[in-house]
Amino acid sequence: MHIQRIKSIIHSLKDIIDTEINLLDENGYIFHSTDTNKIGNYDNQIISFELNDGFLIEKQEYIYCSYNSYEEDKCILSIKGINEDTQKFAKMIGIFLGTDIKNISRNDFIKSILLNTISDDSIKNVCEKHHIVTQGQVQIIVIEATENLMGTVEEILSALLSDEIIRIKSKYFAVIKRITDKNNDFPTFLSETISSELLYEVKIGIGVIVDDVYDWHFSYKTAENFIEIGKVFLPSHKTYSFKSLTIPLMISKIQANDLEEIMKQFDCNIKSLFSNNELLNTAFIFFKNNLNISDTARDLFVHRNTLIYRLSKIQDITGYDLRIFEDAILFNVMINGHLCLTNENKSIIK
Known part of the structure; x- marks a missing residue:
C-alpha cells in the first residue's frame, strides 16, 4: 500500500x-x-x-x-x-x-520502491509479477542533469546500458546496477561518455551496495544525497561516493560548537582563501588529481610554473604547503570544516 x-x-x-x-x-x-x-x-x-x-x-x-x-x-x-x-x-x-497495486507498471513500481512509497508486504507479490529478482547485490546510481537535457540523457543511457533506467524527478535518473564484478570504473565511464556526447557534465551519485530489493530505497537516497553534499564539498568532481566523501561525512558528524572550537586551533586564515575562487579551485583540482602537478596543470590549462606559483600563494595565505602530504590532509580537513560550518543544513543521509 x-x-x-x-x-x-x-x-x-x-x-x-x-x-x-x-x-x-x-x-x-x-x-x-x-x-x-x-x-x-x-x-x-x-x-x-x-x-x-x-x-x-x-x-x-x-x-x-x-x-x-x-x-x-x-x-x-x-x-x-x-x-x-x-x-x-x-x-x-x-x-x-x-x-489495485498489481496493475502498476514495472517502471512506476520500481520508482515507488526507490522513493519508499510502497509497503514491504506489497513488494514481494508485485516483484513476482514483473519478474524482478529480489536478492543479490544492487547499487543505485543517480544521474543529475538539467531538465531540458533529460530526454537526450535518457537516449544516451538507453543506448549504453542494459540496466533498468528510471526517471525519478525532473532532474534525476536512477540506474539499477546489479553488481557482477568489482569494476568501479562504470560511473566514470558513464560520466565521460555523457560529457563527450553533450559537452555537458552531469553529476553522478553512487549509492551504497545493498543485498535485497527492500533496501533499494536506501541505496537511492544515499546516491541522491551524495550528489547534494558533493556539490558543496567537491564541486569540481563529477561522481560522488561514500569513499570520495569520507572526510566531509566524518566532519559533518561533529557538533557545530565542537567543530568551531577545533577550527580555532588551526590558525590558517582559511576564510581568506574562500574569497579567492582561482586559488580555491586550484586546491580542489590538485586534490582531485592526487597532488600530481602535471595532471593538475593540464586540467587547469595552465603552465606548470603557474600552478606552482598558485600553490605557493596558498601556502603564503594559510601556512600549508599542499605538495606535502601531511599539510594537504590538514588543509583538506580545514576546507571541509569551514564548508560544514557554513552549510550546517546539509546532511548526507536525511
Missing part, C-alpha cells in the same frame, strides 16, 4: 474539511488517524455491522466505508461527521484505497 501517499491525502483533506479521519483494519484497529490519540485504539462499532466494498454506512456520528487494500485485506475508512461533504470525501479517498 502507498501508505505515505494515503496519509498525505488524508491530512490534506483534513485541512479542507477539518474533521477526524481514520484508517482501520477489519477488526476495528485504528492504524492511522488525523487524531493521533486514536492510533492504536479499536473502534468497536465495526463488529456491529457488515461492510461491503464501496458502500457507505452511517453509524452514530461516523461514516464508514470498506475497500480492498493493495495487500488484499480489507481497509476501512471512517470520517467523523455525517453530511454531504464527508460522504463525498469518503468516496474520494476510497478511489485511492481501492487502486
Whole structure:
C-alpha cells in the first residue's frame, strides 16, 4: 500500500474539511488517524455491522466505508461527521484505497520502491509479477542533469546500458546496477561518455551496495544525497561516493560548537582563501588529481610554473604547503570544516 501517499491525502483533506479521519483494519484497529490519540485504539462499532466494498454506512456520528487494500485485506475508512461533504470525501479517498497495486507498471513500481512509497508486504507479490529478482547485490546510481537535457540523457543511457533506467524527478535518473564484478570504473565511464556526447557534465551519485530489493530505497537516497553534499564539498568532481566523501561525512558528524572550537586551533586564515575562487579551485583540482602537478596543470590549462606559483600563494595565505602530504590532509580537513560550518543544513543521509 502507498501508505505515505494515503496519509498525505488524508491530512490534506483534513485541512479542507477539518474533521477526524481514520484508517482501520477489519477488526476495528485504528492504524492511522488525523487524531493521533486514536492510533492504536479499536473502534468497536465495526463488529456491529457488515461492510461491503464501496458502500457507505452511517453509524452514530461516523461514516464508514470498506475497500480492498493493495495487500488484499480489507481497509476501512471512517470520517467523523455525517453530511454531504464527508460522504463525498469518503468516496474520494476510497478511489485511492481501492487502486489495485498489481496493475502498476514495472517502471512506476520500481520508482515507488526507490522513493519508499510502497509497503514491504506489497513488494514481494508485485516483484513476482514483473519478474524482478529480489536478492543479490544492487547499487543505485543517480544521474543529475538539467531538465531540458533529460530526454537526450535518457537516449544516451538507453543506448549504453542494459540496466533498468528510471526517471525519478525532473532532474534525476536512477540506474539499477546489479553488481557482477568489482569494476568501479562504470560511473566514470558513464560520466565521460555523457560529457563527450553533450559537452555537458552531469553529476553522478553512487549509492551504497545493498543485498535485497527492500533496501533499494536506501541505496537511492544515499546516491541522491551524495550528489547534494558533493556539490558543496567537491564541486569540481563529477561522481560522488561514500569513499570520495569520507572526510566531509566524518566532519559533518561533529557538533557545530565542537567543530568551531577545533577550527580555532588551526590558525590558517582559511576564510581568506574562500574569497579567492582561482586559488580555491586550484586546491580542489590538485586534490582531485592526487597532488600530481602535471595532471593538475593540464586540467587547469595552465603552465606548470603557474600552478606552482598558485600553490605557493596558498601556502603564503594559510601556512600549508599542499605538495606535502601531511599539510594537504590538514588543509583538506580545514576546507571541509569551514564548508560544514557554513552549510550546517546539509546532511548526507536525511
